[in-house]
Structures are given as C-alpha cells and as structure tokens.
Amino acid sequence: MAKPITYYLRKDKMPHIWCEGCGHGIVLGAVLRAIDSLELDKNNVCVVSGIGCASRAPGYLDFDTLHTTHGRALAFATGIKMMKPKLNVIVLAGDGDLAAIGGNHLIHAARRNINLTTVCFNNSIYGMTSGQYSPMTPTGKMATTAPYGHIEEPFDLCDLVFAAGASFVGRGATYHARPLSRLIAKAISTDGFAFVEAISQCPTYFGRRNKMRNALAMLDWQKEHAVTTKAASKLSPEELADKFVIGELGTRTRPEYTKRYEDIIAAAAKETDDNV
Amino acid sequence: MHSKTDTRLMQGNEACAEGAIAAGMRFFAGYPITPSTEIAEELAALLPKVGGKFLQMEDEIASISAVIGASLTGAKSMTATSGPGFSLKQESIGFAAIAEIPCVIVNVMRAGPSTGVPTAPSQADVMQARWGTHGDHPVVVLCPTSVAETYTLIVEAFNISERWRIPVIFLMDEVIAHMREKVTIPDSSQLRIVDRARPTCKPEDYLPFDADAGDGVVPPMADFGTGYRYHLTGLTHDKTGFPTGKRPEVDTLIRRLYSKMDKAKQEVTFVDEVLIEDADVAVFAYGITARAGAKAVRDARAEGISAGLVRTKTLWPFPDEHVERIASTVRAIVVPEMNMGQLVHEVERASKGKTKVVSLTRVDAEPISPDEILSALKEV
Numbered sequence: 001m002a003k004p005i006t007y008y009l010r011k012d013k014m015p016h017i018w019c020e021g022c023g024h025g026i027v028l029g030a031v032l033r034a035i036d037s038l039e040l041d042k043n044n045v046c047v048v049s050g051i052g053c054a055s056r057a058p059g060y061l062d063f064d065t066l067h068t069t070h071g072r073a074l075a076f077a078t079g080i081k082m083m084k085p086k087l088n089v090i091v092l093a094g095d096g097d098l099a100a101i102g103g104n105h106l107i108h109a110a111r112r113n114i115n116l117t118t119v120c121f122n123n124s125i126y127g128m129t130s131g132q133y134s135p136m137t138p139t140g141k142m143a144t145t146a147p148y149g150h151i152e153e154p155f156d157l158c159d160l161v162f163a164a165g166a167s168f169v170g171r172g173a174t175y176h177a178r179p180l181s182r183l184i185a186k187a188i189s190t191d192g193f194a195f196v197e198a199i200s201q202c203p204t205y206f207g208r209r210n211k212m213r214n215a216l217a218m219l220d221w222q223k224e225h226a227v228t229t230k231a232a233s234k235l236s237p238e239e240l241a242d243k244f245v246i247g248e249l250g251t252r253t254r255p256e257y258t259k260r261y262e263d264i265i266a267a268a269a270k271e272t273d274d275n276v
Numbered sequence: 277m278h279s280k281t282d283t284r285l286m287q288g289n290e291a292c293a294e295g296a297i298a299a300g301m302r303f304f305a306g307y308p309i310t311p312s313t314e315i316a317e318e319l320a321a322l323l324p325k326v327g328g329k330f331l332q333m334e335d336e337i338a339s340i341s342a343v344i345g346a347s348l349t350g351a352k353s354m355t356a357t358s359g360p361g362f363s364l365k366q367e368s369i370g371f372a373a374i375a376e377i378p379c380v381i382v383n384v385m386r387a388g389p390s391t392g393v394p395t396a397p398s399q400a401d402v403m404q405a406r407w408g409t410h411g412d413h414p415v416v417v418l419c420p421t422s423v424a425e426t427y428t429l430i431v432e433a434f435n436i437s438e439r440w441r442i443p444v445i446f447l448m449d450e451v452i453a454h455m456r457e458k459v460t461i462p463d464s465s466q467l468r469i470v471d472r473a474r475p476t477c478k479p480e481d482y483l484p485f486d487a488d489a490g491d492g493v494v495p496p497m498a499d500f501g502t503g504y505r506y507h508l509t510g511l512t513h514d515k516t517g518f519p520t521g522k523r524p525e526v527d528t529l530i531r532r533l534y535s536k537m538d539k540a541k542q543e544v545t546f547v548d549e550v551l552i553e554d555a556d557v558a559v560f561a562y563g564i565t566a567r568a569g570a571k572a573v574r575d576a577r578a579e580g581i582s583a584g585l586v587r588t589k590t591l592w593p594f595p596d597e598h599v600e601r602i603a604s605t606v607r608a609i610v611v612p613e614m615n616m617g618q619l620v621h622e623v624e625r626a627s628k629g630k631t632k633v634v635s636l637t638r639v640d641a642e643p644i645s646p647d648e649i650l651s652a653l654k655e656v
Contacts, residue, residue, distance in 0.1 A: 010507075013518065043503040048345075059507055059518060064500040066348065067509035068341065069371050075338035079345025079353070082329045083303055084501045087349075108334035261329060268324035 002039065008032045013060050018053060019127075021207075021215030023174035023200030027121050028057050030177055030198070031092065034184035046087045048077040050102060052128045053202075054094035054121035071102030074109045077116050085258040088117070088188060095122040095136035099155055103135070110164035113192045114257035119184060120157060120195070123202035131205030142209040157197050162250035167192025169250040173199035175222035176246060183248065192256045199226075199244065286459040288423045288452040289356075292382060293318035294461070295427035296354050299434035300469055301380070302328035303346035303353040305339040307361060310394045311450045312384040315356040336364035344368060344377050348508070350474075350499035352434055356382035359392065362401060362408070369443050370409030371510045373533070376441035376485075376495070378472055380433045383445060384453040387641040396641030397450035399563055400615035405445045406592045412530050414537040416544050417445040417592040421566045423457035428467075429589055432546070435470035440540050441494050447591065449614065451564035451643055472497050479504045484517040485529075493536045537593055546589035547598045551577070555584030557653055558606045560599070560623050562588050565612050565644050572649035583653050591619065596626040603627035608656035612636040612644045632656060 009032075018024050035045060045063040049055035051070035058065035064087075068076045073091045081089045098106055098120050109116060125143060126132040133143035136154045143150060158169040168190040172180030180198055187194035201207065201218035212218045229247035232240060286294075293315050296304075304323060306316040316332065323330040329346075333339040336357055343353040357365060362383040372379050385401045387393035405417040416436050420426040430446055437444040475482050475496040477489065484506040487495045498504035511519035512526050520526065551573060552558060561569040566587040576583035586602060586609075588595055599622075603609065609631055611620040617635040624633045636652045638644045 042505065044501065046500055059509070062505055064348075064505055065507045066345070066500075067507070067511065068344075069367055069510060072337060072341040072368065075333065075341035076345035078331070078333075078338070079303065079305065079342035079347070080349055080500060082331065082342070083346045083349040083351040087501050104334050105338055108338070261324075265324045265327060268321070272325050 003036055005029060005032050008035065008042070008062055010060055010062050016060055017056050019204040021201065021203040022053070023123065023202070023215070024054055024057065024121050026174040026177050027119065027180070027198040027200055028060070030172070030181035031090070031119060031184055033181040034188055037181070037185050038188055040088055040188075044087055046080055046089045047092060048073045048080065048089065049092045050097040052094035052097045052126070053123075054092055055097060057092045071097050071100070072105060073097070074102060074105040074116065074118065078109060078114055081114055081116055081258060082261070085115070090188065091116055091118040093118065093120055094127070095120055095124060096126045096134040099135040099157055106161065107164040110161045110166040110193045110195065112257045113165055113167055113254045115192055117184070117187045117190070117194045118196070119187075120197045121200045122157070122197050123200040123206060124154075125202050125206040127202050127205050131209065141206075158195065158249045161195040165193070165254065166195050166250070167252055167254055168194035168248070170248045171197045171199065171244065171246050173222045173226050173246055174201060175219045176226060179246065186248065192254055281463050282461045284459055284461065285456050286423055287314060287454060287456050288426050288448060289314035289384070289454070290318055291423045291426040291459055292356070292430050292446070292448065292453075293322060295430035296380070296434065297322055297326060297328070298427070298464060298467055299352065299431040300471070301352045301354050301434060302326065303343065303351045304328070304355065305331040305333050305342040305346070306355050306357065307333055307336045307339050309358045309361045311386055311453050312356045312358045312382060315382060336361040337368060340365040340368040340381065343379050344372050347377050347379050348500045352378070352438065354380040354382065356384070358384045358386050358394070359388045359401060360390070362404065366408040370411060370413060372443040373409065373413035373415065374510055374512070375508050376497070377443070378437040378441055380430070380437055380444050380446055382448065384448045384450060386450050387639075393641040395450070397564065397643055398614050398641065399449055399565065400618065400639075401447060402591055402615065402618040405447050412534070414442055414533050415445060415592060416440070416442060416540070416590070417447055418546070418589055419447045419562045419591050420452055420589060421563055421587060423452065423455060424459045425589070426452060427459055427461060429546070431467055431469070435468065436540070436544050438472040439470045439494070440536050441472065441497060442536065447563070449563040474498060475504065482506060483515045484508070485513060486515045487532060493532060493539050541593050544590055544593065545595050547595045548587040548589075549598070549602070550585040550587065552584035552586065552602060554582055555605070556582040556607050557656055558584045558586055558602055558609045559649055559653070560586045560588070560609050560611045562591060562619070565614060568644050568646045569612060569649055571646035572653060575646060575650050576653045581653055594622045594626065599623055599626035600628060600630070603630040606631055608632040608634055610634045610636055610649060610652045610656060612638075612649050612652070614638055614644060
C-alpha cells in the first residue's frame with residue numbers, strides 16, 4: 001500500500017458510529033485499499049450513499065461525499081456522473097437500502113451500464129433500525145419483524161445485477177478482506193456499471209438472534225460457507241446449497257452510458273449543422 | 277441560444293423548456309406524465325444541441341435525485357412532472373431544501389387527487405407546493421399566467437434558485453402548459469442570468485455551510501470535483517456539513533434557512549396590479565385564472581363597476597404586503613381558484629379583516645370563465 005489508510009480518512013470524524021464487531025469497517029478498509037492500489041486522485045473520487053449503517057461510511061472519507069435519501073444513492077450518483085464523467089463515482093450502500101427501497105434504481109443503473117461502482121455492504125439485516133429483516137435475510141433466520149423465522153427467499157443480488165446488464169459483478173466477504181479489496185479495484189477499473197456484494201457481519205442485530213453471538217462466530221461462519229468460483233465449479237448444486245460463492249461472478253463488455261451520450265451530443269450537433 | 281429576438285407560436289411546455297435552456301439549464305431528468313411530458317420531449321431534443329444532458333429515469337424519485345446530483349457538479353438542473361409525480365418527488369425536494377441545492381421542479385397541475393383527471397386543468401397543488409415535503413423548510417413557488425411569461429419566469433426560477441440556494445417550484449396549470457400563444461423570445465443579452473456564489477477560499481478553509489463566508493444567509497457552494505472535498509447530508513448539520521444533534525445548532529440551521537426567505541422576499545415577489553388604484557372591488561388570481569380575471573375586470577368596468585386585478589406570479593412566499601395594502605382600499609376581494617379554496621385562506625390572513633374576502637371555486641376540471649368572476653364581482 002503506497003499510502004497509509006489514514007490518508008483517505010477524515011480522522012476528526014472518528015470514532016465511527018458502528019457497533020463492536022461490525023464488519024462495515026473491514027469493507028470500508030477494502031474500498032480504500034482498492035482506491036489506493038489504483039492511485040486515484042482524492043479530488044477525482046466522489047462517494048455517494050443512501051440511508052442506513054453502511055451509508056454513514058462516506059462521512060469518514062476525505063473525498064467529495066454525499067449522504068442522500070433512503071435507497072436513492074444510485075440516482076443521485078447518476079446525475080453526478082452524467083455531468084462530471086471524469087469523477088470516479090462510488091456508491092456505498094446497505095442491503096436494505098440497495099435491494100429493497102432502492103431496488104429499482106439498482107437494476108436500471110445496471111441496465112444503462114453507467115460507469116458507477118456500487119459496493120453493497122450486505123449484513124442481511126436492517127441494523128440502523130435495530131434488526132428487521134431485509135431482502136437479503138436468509139429464509140428461516142430470526143429478525144425483530146420475523147419473530148417466528150423468516151419465510152421469504154433472499155435475492156441473489158449478483159445474479160440480479162448481472163442479468164440487468166452490469167459490466168462487472170462479484171462477491172467478497174469481510175473474512176476474505178484482501179480478495180475483497182482486489183475485487184473492488186477491478187470494479188472501479190471497469191468501464192461500465194460494476195457491482196460488488198460484500199458479505200459483512202452484524203453481530204449486534206443479526207448474530208445474537210441467530211446463534212452467532214459475536215463477530216468471531218460470524219466470521220467463522222463466513223470461513224466455513226464461502227467457496228471460491230474455482231472450487232464452486234467442482235461442486236454439485238446440492239453441495240453448494242448452503243454455501244456462497246466469492247470472486248468474479250460476471251464480466252462483459254458493453255458500451256458505457258456517458259460515452260454513449262456523447263454520441264447523442266454529436267448527432268444533435270450534426271442535425272443543427274445540417275439545418276443551418 | 278437566441279442571437280436576436282424571435283417571434284413564434286409556442287406551447288407553454290415548449291416555452292418552459294426553451295426558457296430553462298436560456299437560463300443556463302444543462303441537465304434535465306424526468307419521467308413521462310401528462311400534462312408535462314412535452315417538456316421532457318423538447319429537452320431530449322434541445323439539450324444535447326447545447327452540450328447538455330437529458331435523462332429519462334426509471335421513476336419520478338430517481339429524476340429529482342439525479343437532478344440534485346447534477347446540480348452538485350455545478351450544472352443548473354431541472355425536472356418536470358405533474359400531480360402524482362410531484363407527490364413522489366417530495367422527499368427529495370426536502371433534501372434539496374436542507375442541503376441547499378439549487379434546482380427547479382416544474383409541476384404542471386392536473387385535476388386530482390390521485391390519478392384524477394390527467395388531461396384536465398387544476399390549481400389544487402398550491403398548498404402541496406408550499407408544504408409537500410415534511411419539516412419546516414423555505415421554498416419559492418412561481419406560477420406563470422401566459423406562454424410568454426412562462427419563458428421569462430422560468431429564467432427567474434433558476435435565478436432565484438441559484439441566488440438563494442433553494443429549490444424553486446414552478447407551478448403551471450394545464451391550460452398554460454398546453455395552450456399555444458405568440459411569444460417574442462427575448463434576445464439572450466436582455467436576460468438577466470444569475471449563477472450561484474462559489475467559494476473563493478482555499479479548499480482547506482472551506483466550511484460548506486458557513487453563511488458568513490457569503491452574504492450572511494447563503495453559504496457559497498463548491499462544485500463537486502473541484503478539490504474542495506466536502507460532505508453533504510440530509511441530516512441536520514453544522515457549518516462543516518457534518519451531522520449535529522446539538523439543539524442550538526439545529527435551531528440555527530432552520531432559522532437561517534427561513535431568514536433566507538425574509539431577505540429574498542422582495543426580490544422574488546412578482547405581483548402585477550391592474551386598475552387597482554381607484555378600484556372598489558378586486559380580483560386576486562394566478563395562472564390561467566388571472567387571465568379570466570383580467571377579462572372580468574374589463575367587463576365589470578364596462579358595466580360601471582370599479583374593479584381591479586391583483587395578478588400574482590409568486591405564490592410563495594405569499595405577497596402579504598400587497599394584499600394588506602389593497603385590502604385597506606377595496607370593499608371586497610374575490611379569489612377565483614380551480615380548487616376548493618387554497619390561496620384564499622392566505623388572502624384572508626393577509627387582509628387582517630380589513631375587507632371582505634370571497635372564495636370562488638371550480639373543481640369540475642374546467643377553467644373558470646370571465647363571466648363567473650364577473651357575476652361574483654356583481655354580487656359582492
């Protein structure tokens with residue numbers, strides 16, 4: 001790492017609001033190490049978030065930072081990117097923010113293939129409001145709003161976003177912090193919509209209701225259930241049933257939206273010239 | 277974009293779109309909805325010609341959110357919608373209010389509530405324009421009475437938004453939006469264009485919400501991507517832009533936001549008084565209803581009734597001073613509105629009991645005719 005991580009932090013805004021054992025600091029560290037590895041100029045990075053625990057992350061970062069309304073970070077980010085395409089615009093969002101209230105913006109940003117990097121801090125729960133189920137809460141788990149066990153199936157967010165048209169999707173976990181950082185670096189380098197799902201732990205509101213009383217237990221769970229793409233290719237669907245796959249899950253080359261818009265400007269200019 | 281004056285037959289929505297471009301607007305995001313859709317269609321064609329960007333977003337909320345994001349880069353930005361879409365945008369309008377992001381929101385009013393009568397006129401969003409988003413917040417609401425005025429007033433909407441760092445709501449009624457009238461487009465050199473104040477200090481000295489670095493009420497605003505590296509949030513914040521829950525700082529922020537409007541009021545108040553000097557009775561109206569009011573006043577004069585017209589283009593802040601002065605000289609004020617009586621309550625409040633205030637309402641999705649207003653003038 002070329003620079004200490006504190007170079008990217010607003011140290012005077014510490015201590016952070018996250019609970020003891022929360023995984024979000026590890027995800028944030030992975031984001032900053034990715035930015036550092038790419039040697040991005042701090043003046044050319046803009047970080048946007050919505051509402052929730054993960055969405056407090058931008059406040060600690062020494063970039064242009066924007067903490068918006070619940071679920072809408074990608075839409076705000078779209079406006080920024082359209083008018084300043086040179087900026088590296090990174091959206092940091094929780095699973096509730098991104099997959100529930102902001103789900104429509106997520107699939108449409110992917111469909112447009114606009115050059116935004118989205119990191120989903122997936123702790124499978126609404127932490128800020130103390131433990132309600134999210135679209136990423138696994139079936140059968142307990143939450144304050146699922147006191148008898150959760151009956152819904154979670155999204156496979158990476159599949160969803162790739163199907164919607166993203167150029168890059170991948171999944172990492174806080175237990176595997178360095179591969180996560182490399183994955184985020186690839187996402188930032190992608191010329192198009194890039195999405196990384198970072199499996200994070202919430203011992204306070206998810207773990208203690210689900211027989212994982214501390215961060216260590218939750219990280220052990222990640223260690224035991226994460227399977228790399230390479231290992232997963234040798235396993236049957238039955239063997240993969242209670243596992244999650246980490247690594248690059250989808251890449252494709254498609255025209256990027258802000259560049260495509262330059263074609264519109266050129267076409268409009270030509271029409272103007274033709275009419276003169 | 278116009279090098280010389282140019283006279284054309286234009287639709288209200290077209291005038292809105294072209295006036296916005298003349299004001300310097302370079303980013304529009306919207307979602308199709310009757311009766312505002314022509315604004316988006318016009319801008320999809322016109323914006324790229326001036327190097328601007330147009331986006332049809334996935335929904336109304338995304339549209340206003342993208343507009344706020346674009347404004348943060350320094351671009352003058354706008355969205356346009358109608359009743360149901362205006363309701364959906366309210367939360368983000370509140371974000372623009374507390375984070376002091378300049379932007380213009382056009383709402384072409386149609387008959388509601390809910391889906392209502394999508395193609396029919398109304399003036400029933402007057403109170404929503406003022407109080408649609410939650411919490412105490414300042415807002416300016418402008419309402420044009422003709423197609424030509426739509427062009428020049430939308431320029432003022434941008435000027436006010438930039439000058440005072442507030443969202444400006446541009447309320448049109450469906451009649452003005454879809455009507456075609458002759459418009460003499462002013463030469464761009466005749467238009468007064470205002471840009472937001474930007475910081476002149478070094479980035480390390482920048483406090484994004486320090487109004488004292490500006491004129492005492494409006495803090496200078498840095499464009500994202502220019503090295504100032506600051507934080508913006510919808511949480512109540514202090515001068516640094518970071519959240520605060522300290523009671524005196526919460527109080528200071530809300531009171532400063534309101535003080536902007538105290539200071540801006542004269543500059544943002546556009547009221548025309550027609551034949552008011554010797555008037556015995558007055559019509560107070562806005563939007564297309566003010567056109568019917570003008571005809572009713574002329575007809576009343578022809579019948580020997582000394583009638584006058586107060587035509588306001590600024591709905592909020594409400595022109596209290598004008599109304600109070602006129603209330604002390606006329607016997608009655610008739611307030612025709614295409615709603616169940618919304619702004620009439622403000623007229624009553626501002627009149628302070630000095631005159632009789634009569635509400636004339638119409639909610640059958642038809643505009644109010646001059647004859648209806650004339651009858652009311654005869655009855656008071």
